[in-house]
Amino acid sequence: MSDNHTTAIAKPAILDLLPDIPILGQRTAIRLQQQIDLILLTIESLEINAVEGMFTTARELGLDEIIKNRIVFWRLRCTNSWRRSYNRDILTLDQAKALVILASYRAKQLSLQIRQLLIAEQQMRDKGLPVDTNFLLSDYLERFRANFRSRMNPRRAKVSIYLASEDELNELSLILLNQLLFCTGTTGMQRFWVSLFDGAV
Template identity: 30%
Template structure:
């Protein structure tokens, strides 16, 4: 039985902020995993989402509904598409959980933790500069050293929230209630 058929699909559409946040979370997963883009395509196939995302281009097109992207698409995502992207993200979060836990751990030596965060923020900033519209305020906040560090931590916490049993429901609820 495919993983996406475990829980009933939702009919609620994600608000604009939820779409932005979902794409930023997927971008964060890519920053943590150098093969994150390929992992998303593989997860999509493994989870039975080939009817929604038959190839990497279609998966990319769905992610381009984020208004912060350089290239954005105006049509919204269907609830089944957002649910599939959230399920893919949760599967990635499960896979990346040791890295997430390492970033959020207070037991690590401060210099090791600082180095990990700097590496993650650097990779995320590179991906943001490549793919996002740098004139948008939300993108500028992400790239700002002070507010970007705070936002990076929130993204990692949200990814950790999406891992484990019930991760899909927790993450979907947080995206439906995305704050500006």
């Protein structure tokens, strides 16, 4: 039996929840891989032991054939060109789908926390106060900044802009939090997936 045939049999059925859209061109691949990794970074900033939670969800969804272990997961995420450990690989369509499905399911499990944080953000803005004056928001923002600083390459132009301004980095973390909430909707996962290809993210 050929390896290709074996792979076809092992392909998780849940991948069919997302339409097949060819990853055409390097620019599309770079943007897609970047956005997926940043969304996963946001999840990591929301909960302690987030990676363990993601592995548990991956097993429950039957995605462990693609996301087999921590090393594989790390290598998939290092396709983000902003990373210190950027590996220049291109995600396959199935790998990209698996990561988006995983992120969306984790977002649904964290939806209450995400909503609470975004409500707190709006309350702070309505009062004209810095967003990090709210205790819950401050905790999330601090973890996101720490994760971003430790994982991303400061020699990348865009990364250096974020690293030079705490306000810019906070704003990025809140944009990503809104995208996570977007993923929790009835067709949010599919809409987020499509948006990765049309530049609407």
